[in-house]
Amino acid sequence: MSIFPLPPGSTIGVLGGGQLGRMLAMAAARLGFDTVILTPEAGACASRVAARTIAAAYDDPEGLDTLAQFADVVTFEFENVPAAAVEGLAALGVETAPGPLALAIAQDRVDEKIFLNASGAPTVDFAAIDSAEDILAALDRLGAPALLKTRREGYDGKGQTWVESHADAAAAFERIGRAPAILEARADFVRELSVIAARGRDGDIVAYPLGENHHEGGVLRRTSAPAEVSAALTAQAQTIAARILTKLDYVGVIGIELFELKDGQLLVNEIAPRVHNTGHWTLDGCEVDQFEQHIRAVAGWPLGPVTPLAHVEMENLLGSEIEAWPTLAREAQARVWFYGKGRPRPGRKMGHVNRLRPLKD
Amino acid sequence: MSIFPLPPGSTIGVLGGGQLGRMLAMAAARLGFDTVILTPEAGACASRVAARTIAAAYDDPEGLDTLAQFADVVTFEFENVPAAAVEGLAALGVETAPGPLALAIAQDRVDEKIFLNASGAPTVDFAAIDSAEDILAALDRLGAPALLKTRREGYDGKGQTWVESHADAAAAFERIGRAPAILEARADFVRELSVIAARGRDGDIVAYPLGENHHEGGVLRRTSAPAEVSAALTAQAQTIAARILTKLDYVGVIGIELFELKDGQLLVNEIAPRVHNTGHWTLDGCEVDQFEQHIRAVAGWPLGPVTPLAHVEMENLLGSEIEAWPTLAREAQARVWFYGKGRPRPGRKMGHVNRLRPLKD
Numbered sequence: 001m002s003i004f005p006l007p008p009g010s011t012i013g014v015l016g017g018g019q020l021g022r023m024l025a026m027a028a029a030r031l032g033f034d035t036v037i038l039t040p041e042a043g044a045c046a047s048r049v050a051a052r053t054i055a056a057a058y059d060d061p062e063g064l065d066t067l068a069q070f071a072d073v074v075t076f077e078f079e080n081v082p083a084a085a086v087e088g089l090a091a092l093g094v095e096t097a098p099g100p101l102a103l104a105i106a107q108d109r110v111d112e113k114i115f116l117n118a119s120g121a122p123t124v125d126f127a128a129i130d131s132a133e134d135i136l137a138a139l140d141r142l143g144a145p146a147l148l149k150t151r152r153e154g155y156d157g158k159g160q161t162w163v164e165s166h167a168d169a170a171a172a173f174e175r176i177g178r179a180p181a182i183l184e185a186r187a188d189f190v191r192e193l194s195v196i197a198a199r200g201r202d203g204d205i206v207a208y209p210l211g212e213n214h215h216e217g218g219v220l221r222r223t224s225a226p227a228e229v230s231a232a233l234t235a236q237a238q239t240i241a242a243r244i245l246t247k248l249d250y251v252g253v254i255g256i257e258l259f260e261l262k263d264g265q266l267l268v269n270e271i272a273p274r275v276h277n278t279g280h281w282t283l284d285g286c287e288v289d290q291f292e293q294h295i296r297a298v299a300g301w302p303l304g305p306v307t308p309l310a311h312v313e314m315e316n317l318l319g320s321e322i323e324a325w326p327t328l329a330r331e332a333q334a335r336v337w338f339y340g341k342g343r344p345r346p347g348r349k350m351g352h353v354n355r356l357r358p359l360k361d
Numbered sequence: 362m363s364i365f366p367l368p369p370g371s372t373i374g375v376l377g378g379g380q381l382g383r384m385l386a387m388a389a390a391r392l393g394f395d396t397v398i399l400t401p402e403a404g405a406c407a408s409r410v411a412a413r414t415i416a417a418a419y420d421d422p423e424g425l426d427t428l429a430q431f432a433d434v435v436t437f438e439f440e441n442v443p444a445a446a447v448e449g450l451a452a453l454g455v456e457t458a459p460g461p462l463a464l465a466i467a468q469d470r471v472d473e474k475i476f477l478n479a480s481g482a483p484t485v486d487f488a489a490i491d492s493a494e495d496i497l498a499a500l501d502r503l504g505a506p507a508l509l510k511t512r513r514e515g516y517d518g519k520g521q522t523w524v525e526s527h528a529d530a531a532a533a534f535e536r537i538g539r540a541p542a543i544l545e546a547r548a549d550f551v552r553e554l555s556v557i558a559a560r561g562r563d564g565d566i567v568a569y570p571l572g573e574n575h576h577e578g579g580v581l582r583r584t585s586a587p588a589e590v591s592a593a594l595t596a597q598a599q600t601i602a603a604r605i606l607t608k609l610d611y612v613g614v615i616g617i618e619l620f621e622l623k624d625g626q627l628l629v630n631e632i633a634p635r636v637h638n639t640g641h642w643t644l645d646g647c648e649v650d651q652f653e654q655h656i657r658a659v660a661g662w663p664l665g666p667v668t669p670l671a672h673v674e675m676e677n678l679l680g681s682e683i684e685a686w687p688t689l690a691r692e693a694q695a696r697v698w699f700y701g702k703g704r705p706r707p708g709r710k711m712g713h714v715n716r717l718r719p720l721k722d
Contacts, residue, residue: 031697
């Protein structure tokens with residue numbers, strides 16, 4: 001007999017102790033769930049709003065055993081969870097949501113692009129790279145400049161570099177540490193959008209209104225949502241989301257980054273099998289935010305509405321920008337989310353602010 | 362030099378570990394604060410979202426000493442905090458907000474009524490009672506039936522009884538345990554309203570739109586907000602709130618229960634120097650809910666807007682009503698707040714549900 005839907009009083013396990021885990025724990029508490037965090041980081045910001053923390057490496061058998069004792073289901077706040085952790089939990093009879101397939105796909109940029117195209121979710125052209133010679137051959141097909149990224153790890157612009165020309169191939173491969181990589185054709189996009197979608201255990205799928213994103217140096221600066229888009233563009237994004245979620249037999253929230261081309265076509269840039277920075281606007285802009293939506297899905301509850309109540313401009317607070325808190329606290333329409341991370345390091349995500357204005361009719 | 366406004370990363374102490382403490386801790390976390398809970402109750406529901414819990418009686422010197430070590434400021438989730446606790450914390454150099462005056466006033470129903478009337482906040486007629494003979498004399502002036510309440514303690518209809526006639530006086534005094542009491546004239550009201558207001562450390566005052574309340578057996582069942590009221594009635598309530606808050610030199614959120622008489626006059630039924638059950642609608646109906654507003658005030662931040670984003674029908678879930686959670690989880694417009702209290706006891710507040718609908722123009 002299925003343990004789902006989980007009754008209030010059940011415990012949600014979360015791998016990872018950062019701000020996403022923190023906001024997941026707060027959403028879980030709202031629904032009457034306890035949260036247990038497994039993280040190797042001492043004093044993790046998620047731990048301070050969780051019922052319990054297990055201090056262990058993600059693949060530590062003893063830590064996973066303890067997690068399995070307390071948690072009725074386990075989710076994660078980042079996609080680079082070791083496969084050993086998910087397998088270890090499965091062996092202990094505890095399900096991880098999203099499941100192993102979504103994790104495996106999201107952990108390898110080549111596998112991800114192959115999967116997306118096979119699902120009917122178009123991407124830029126790309127090539128798998130194992131040597132500088134591979135780059136030269138791929139450039140003939142993809143054109144220069146092209147974007148070289150490690151296949152695994154890397155986020156917020158880390159582990160990637162532009163290959164400016166054939167002459168730059170060898171140096172570019174050095175710059176990413178000669179790791180197995182992907183070379184991506186440059187997308188000639190007019191703007192970056194994202195869709196935050198969710199799939200429940202009953203197969204139900206919902207998608208929030210699109211967000212328009214602005215990155216700087218590979219890091220998200222701002223999301224504006226609901227984005228000003230045509231109904232056709234929204235429908236296109238929803239179709240893409242539904243194809244990906246269905247094909248992955250997905251459970252939970254997913255973040256899908258999109259490029260909008262001049263001709264109105266959407267390409268998928270990347271997917272994140274978790275709650276997503278470009279969905280933080282939902283915390284103040286929607287009846288049910290992405291964190292509650294994720295907990296609902298993971299716990300086997302029906303999904304909630306994705307109706308927006310306000311227009312939101314979400315801005316990340318990086319590093320010392322958090323020191324502007326007295327000004328932000330005075331700003332009437334600014335709803336602040338501070339992550340409790342202590343001393344700011346340059347570029348570190350310390351919080352975000354959602355600026356609200358009424359929805360247009 | 363003042364420690365206020367407290368920077369993110371500071372710690373808010375909360376006396377009490379119930380659902381109000383739980384929702385205060387979640388609001389504090391949003392603003393980047395840690396929360397430390399002091400409660401004699403093991404496994405308190407607030408503890409499971411707080412950074413730290415001190416298990417001690419409210420007036421335990423050692424517990425208060427530990428609280429003072431961790432907390433930059435202390436607040437509470439119920440008004441019957443022992444005066445010794447507030448004095449003990451003050452002696453240790455830690456401020457309590459709201460302050461000792463608000464607590465003292467709210468702990469004695471006679472003092473409260475005297476204070477309210479002196480502040481220009483009208484109440485029903487009343488008399489202080491120390492004997493059955495006092496009741497007889499007071500009935501001559503107030504009329505029968507009249508409501509007899511203990512001066513101290515008592516909440517949700519506990520410690521009170523109707524005196525039906527002169528003949529009932531002695532028995533009524535027995536029913537409340539012959540404790541020092543207050544006899545209140547019956548208010549001939551057309552409905553019960555409440556105003557949730559807040560005052561910041563800078564003296565700024567805000568008030569949320571009024572709620573219309575429905576009690577059963579002395580316990581709140583439902584609040585509908587924003588209530589359908591005239592601008593004049595709202596102004597009257599705001600004036601009452603401002604008078605009370607100013608006179609108390611108050612810091613934080615206050616709940617003020619009101620009777621609306623046939624002629625449109627408002628009388629104050631009682632005040633609660635804390636976040637209030639009739640303000641739970643703000644959790645989903647307003648940009649800044651009453652819990653964040655309270656933390657903002659206590660931390661010395663500017664107050665936030667009290668703008669409603671939706672109309673909300675708040676319904677308390679008492680005792681086994683929580684067992685309807687699968688139905689509530691399926692209800693699209695129902696936002697649930699479950700308190701994580703474990704096994705339901707009859708009448709115990711186990712959660713509440715906010716049902717949203719668009720605001721009327």
